[in-house]
Amino acid sequence: MTMPSTLAMGRSRGFVEVLQLIRQKDAVIFTFAFPALLTILLGLIFDAPVSPGSPTTHSQVFAAGMIAYGILSTAFISMGVGIAVDREDGTLKRLRGTPVTAGAYFIGKIVLVFFAALFEVLLLLLVGVLLFDLPVFLSVDRWLRFGWLLVLSVVACTLLGIAASSLARSARSAPAVLNLPVLVLQFTSGIFVHIAALPSAMVNVSALFPVKWMGQGFRSVFLPDALAAQEVAGSWEPGKTALVLGAWCLIGLVLSLLTFRWSRR
Template identity: 40%
Template sequence: MTAIGLGVERARYETMMYFRQGDTIFFTFLFPVVMLGIFSVAFQGLGNVGAAPDGSGGITRAAYYLPGMIAAGILLSGVQNLAVDIAGERSDGTLKRLGGTPLPVFSYFLGKMGQVVATSVLQIGLLLVVARLAFDVALPTEPELWLRFAWIYALSIITSAVLGIALSAVPRTGRSATAVVIPIVLILQFISGVYIPFNVLPDWLQNVASVFPLKWIAQGLRSVFLPSDFVAQEPNGSWELGWVAVVLLVWLVGGLIACRITFRWIRRDS
């Protein structure tokens, strides 16, 4: 088989193994769906977001939180899932055994990325179905918005997967992987406009969040799923889609360089 063929077969295997792990399914696959339900129900008594003084207009809490939950799902599927998974495989000897086989590193990476894309697409599909059927969220109807969503998603999921592979080199053992990775992912969600509206954060915290990709992923997705007048709530009064692309590309290139430098079948200090 070619390297690509091996990667495709590896992606099928990785996806199958992913759905056999109950804890992984809950904390990376179903977690954004659960959080969307919690935030929608918990804050519905506060009324619509962006409503007029008399309470009319605006959008529901579910509609407001949907783009943030999609962004969080992309981060969980790529960064958290791969960083923890690969660190565990390195710790339990799986990578060492794979290194002794003819499997190219490219095919291994392709398999991991294929699994991330497959599970992420299913996760987003589930989020959209739940939002539409359970919370009556109106989804975009303009083709150009779905085209915008397609390029933002593609760039975001590839960047997240590459960063997850790079971050997997940080934990020294599989047991410590969750302790290293989850706090990073959780903090980014709180400062990047996923759980807390980005415009209510202090300026210095907005500046910190703007260094990292999740803020830009969430902002780009808000431009797809929120009404156009919500752009006034963004820090610069613009969706800044050009900067969304630039920042994600910079992190993608940086992640690829980090993967090339740090990835080993066996840790050097093992």
């Protein structure tokens, strides 16, 4: 009897993961609502034009950049916590006794995150359009940029979440362990604070991580090209953004394979 391929097992595992998420209504509401709520709060607090006479407001800048936080929250945090829970409650141990490989398990998690991230991004776009007039009638070129940004961001954050799950010694400690670096990077990468207001040394350190490039990339999709002058390099740098996020996809894959464990230490 021929065993199904890793890709086929991953698709089946992804379907199971999506069903499990949908059945946990409280988790669905919290996962999707929290980034949207932060976007509303930040947008309402900082609603002035970015410069005198500019048609673009700080609210629109935050709404565009917060898509990066939504993906990070959905992929990195939810993934790391979910795997810690699977490891502690014995789900991974039971899966190890089946033909499911680590690669199939990873694919299933990526399917789950893409499903959740799409709904998260749609909700954030809805908030941005309805409350802050975020422009969405964009050129084909910008929507293509949005597409590859979404794919690279989701894959990188998912794989890094898988790797980071090994840092938590238990499912109870996982949220605290994973939220700390995420919270710090939101402030130092120009998501919660305008990138132009940050010290250069802080931005240079944050540029080593994917969050800064995710925020800059999504701002480049929805904001006028004139605002690129307020970025650190004075431009949107789409090519460099793709290279950095692609590199983090590879780094995340290597770290996941090196650190993933089926059971607790």
